[in-house]
Amino acid sequence: MTESLNTVFDLPDRIRTLAQEDPDRTALIHIKPSLFGDPKIETTNYRTLSNRAEATAVGLREFGIKKGTLCSFMVPPGEDALVLSLALWRIGAIMVGIEPHSHGLKKVAVCLRSVGPEVFFGTPEAFLAQRVFGWGKETVKKKVLVGPASAPGFTTLRSLERPIPETPEVLDVQPDDIAVIAFTTGSTGSPKPTIMSQRNLTQLTAGVKNQWQLDSHGPVIDMPTFPIFWIIGLSHGGTVVVPPMNFATKGPGDANPEKLIKSINDHNVASMFASPALLENLTSYGNPKGITLPTIKRIVSGGAEIQGPLYAATKKMLVNGELYSNYGATEALPVAEISGTTVLTETWPLSEQGAGVCVGDALAGIDVRSVEITDGPIANIDESTELPQGQIGEVIVRSPHVSDGYYKSEKAMAENKIPDGDTLWHRLGDTGYLDELGRLWVCGRVSHRVVAKDKTFFALKCEPIFNTHPNVHRSALVAVTSRDGSKRPGVCIELEPNAQERQAAVKTEIQELAVKHDATQGIVDVFFVKKLPVDKRHNAKIDRPALSKGVSDGSIS
Numbered sequence: 001m002t003e004s005l006n007t008v009f010d011l012p013d014r015i016r017t018l019a020q021e022d023p024d025r026t027a028l029i030h031i032k033p034s035l036f037g038d039p040k041i042e043t044t045n046y047r048t049l050s051n052r053a054e055a056t057a058v059g060l061r062e063f064g065i066k067k068g069t070l071c072s073f074m075v076p077p078g079e080d081a082l083v084l085s086l087a088l089w090r091i092g093a094i095m096v097g098i099e100p101h102s103h104g105l106k107k108v109a110v111c112l113r114s115v116g117p118e119v120f121f122g123t124p125e126a127f128l129a130q131r132v133f134g135w136g137k138e139t140v141k142k143k144v145l146v147g148p149a150s151a152p153g154f155t156t157l158r159s160l161e162r163p164i165p166e167t168p169e170v171l172d173v174q175p176d177d178i179a180v181i182a183f184t185t186g187s188t189g190s191p192k193p194t195i196m197s198q199r200n201l202t203q204l205t206a207g208v209k210n211q212w213q214l215d216s217h218g219p220v221i222d223m224p225t226f227p228i229f230w231i232i233g234l235s236h237g238g239t240v241v242v243p244p245m246n247f248a249t250k251g252p253g254d255a256n257p258e259k260l261i262k263s264i265n266d267h268n269v270a271s272m273f274a275s276p277a278l279l280e281n282l283t284s285y286g287n288p289k290g291i292t293l294p295t296i297k298r299i300v301s302g303g304a305e306i307q308g309p310l311y312a313a314t315k316k317m318l319v320n321g322e323l324y325s326n327y328g329a330t331e332a333l334p335v336a337e338i339s340g341t342t343v344l345t346e347t348w349p350l351s352e353q354g355a356g357v358c359v360g361d362a363l364a365g366i367d368v369r370s371v372e373i374t375d376g377p378i379a380n381i382d383e384s385t386e387l388p389q390g391q392i393g394e395v396i397v398r399s400p401h402v403s404d405g406y407y408k409s410e411k412a413m414a415e416n417k418i419p420d421g422d423t424l425w426h427r428l429g430d431t432g433y434l435d436e437l438g439r440l441w442v443c444g445r446v447s448h449r450v451v452a453k454d455k456t457f458f459a460l461k462c463e464p465i466f467n468t469h470p471n472v473h474r475s476a477l478v479a480v481t482s483r484d485g486s487k488r489p490g491v492c493i494e495l496e497p498n499a500q501e502r503q504a505a506v507k508t509e510i511q512e513l514a515v516k517h518d519a520t521q522g523i524v525d526v527f528f529v530k531k532l533p534v535d536k537r538h539n540a541k542i543d544r545p546a547l548s549k550g551v552s553d554g555s556i557s
Helices: 011-021 046-062 079-091 105-115 124-133 198-212 227-235 257-266 276-289 308-317 340-351 410-416 459-466 497-515 544-553
Strands: 026-032 040-045 070-074 094-097 119-122 142-145 178-183 193-197 221-224 239-242 271-274 298-301 322-329 332-339 357-362 367-371 393-398 417-420 423-434 440-445 472-481 487-495 525-528
Touching: 011 046, 011 079, 011 227, 026 046, 026 079, 040 046, 040 079, 046 079, 070 079, 079 094, 079 227, 105 124, 105 193, 119 124, 124 142, 178 198, 193 198, 198 227, 198 332, 221 227, 227 239, 257 276, 271 276, 276 298, 276 308, 308 322, 308 340, 322 340, 322 357, 322 423, 332 340, 332 423, 340 357, 340 459, 367 423, 410 417, 410 423, 440 459, 459 472, 459 487, 459 497, 472 497, 472 544, 487 497, 487 544, 497 525, 525 544
Parallel strands: 026 239, 070 094, 070 119, 094 178, 119 142, 221 239, 221 271, 271 298, 298 322, 487 525
Antiparallel strands: 026 040, 178 193, 322 332, 332 357, 357 440, 367 393, 393 423, 417 423, 423 440, 472 487
8 A cells, every 4th residue: 555544535636636637538438228229328527527526515515414424325326426426525424335236125224224324315216215115214314316307305416516616625534534334245144334434445546556557558448347446447537437237226247248348349448347247247248259358458356256267268358458356355445466367377276176266465565364263253463373374264454445443333343353452453254374475365254164073164165176067157065054953064056057957967976076175075965056146246255154054954955
């Protein structure tokens, strides 16, 4: 990380400076999906973006929003979302981000109740859901309708724009002040309200800018299919391309690959963030047709581990670029990075032998440790035991860009943070180890390991082995719980579409394969599911607890 720890997040100032120096530079290209015909394309330059943001900031103050005001933000990517974000940061308000599609409509109410937003910004669709499901009904006092529509009794975002001051009002914002509250996926429990301070955002953008170097290959034209990463392209002074995706109700795996490819090639997209599910979607469509993405220099993927075959499939389309996998969490974006070339030539052959999944070197300024696995809270770093190279433990990290905590949640703090003097270590919830080169290998979630009578089994040590079977599309390690409470390992298999008739033979072959590797010896129970359940945010994290419940209660056989 390269920025001073005492620096606040200054993206509104950067945008304003660019608007003065190069007002006609394109900040945003929004490719809006259409049910019929070609998508509608809207372009916004830096002048318009900055002017609207500064004008909106003045209006928001008049509306009663000030430093520290909690604002629920339910606006999909686009010009209004960028304008509102910049305006809220300009006045020091706190953006509360939650994704109804990812978390579930009913769970949104629980999440917002835990934070208590005072203002609700949303589209007409968001307000309809807000009324039906009672989102924020206990605390929301003001509502602002975002988008082209208007409605009686609603204040619209456009109506809040005021004359732009020559000099923006100077705010007394400190590095430790909260800028964003973002909820985790809740894939391993209830979504946690993660605090991102001014310092966290500053360090995040500085670290990623230094690591990704998006401007090293010419103009930055970035397509972030995970919304928060739009700040990266703009911090470079580049162009953000919003793809023709329905961010409100669909996951990345549902994106139309033909339209995505056309958008990338038509607008000379040079970099993008994409979940493994989106990459699988793109490559399944593009590779059989011989389609390439010649303008792409870097694709960054995250949200879940990438299997070796997907690296290979993606690299076929990247004739002038590289695929990188970023490892991290909502609280720590990102921690480590590895290139597809390194995976395919060095680490994936070892993964297929049971070594785990290598996620690469930690980014500059990030401390990574593997400590003895503890299922409960760790009150102090002195209560943990750091493990030697090559020994599997729990992965913990420390860095100025890592979130310092959770909003009004002492339980989450105790379970996920480890005090160390005046710093905190974050427990990523994964098992893993460091190799002789200092690279991090992950072996699966702590909560997904199967502790049997004589051996512990780790998901990402086992699954890549089973995935080598030509008829297996994906696999998942599960815990089969007996009536006496004891657990034994099993594996759920999602077959390739053309292999359904071989189920009996595959079962025998999987059992034979398990015997050949130390990581999988002892796995006898094999189950088949039509499709492995995954999270809604990235469409990539396998819901192993749900599968374990199914194989234990007999609903999966």
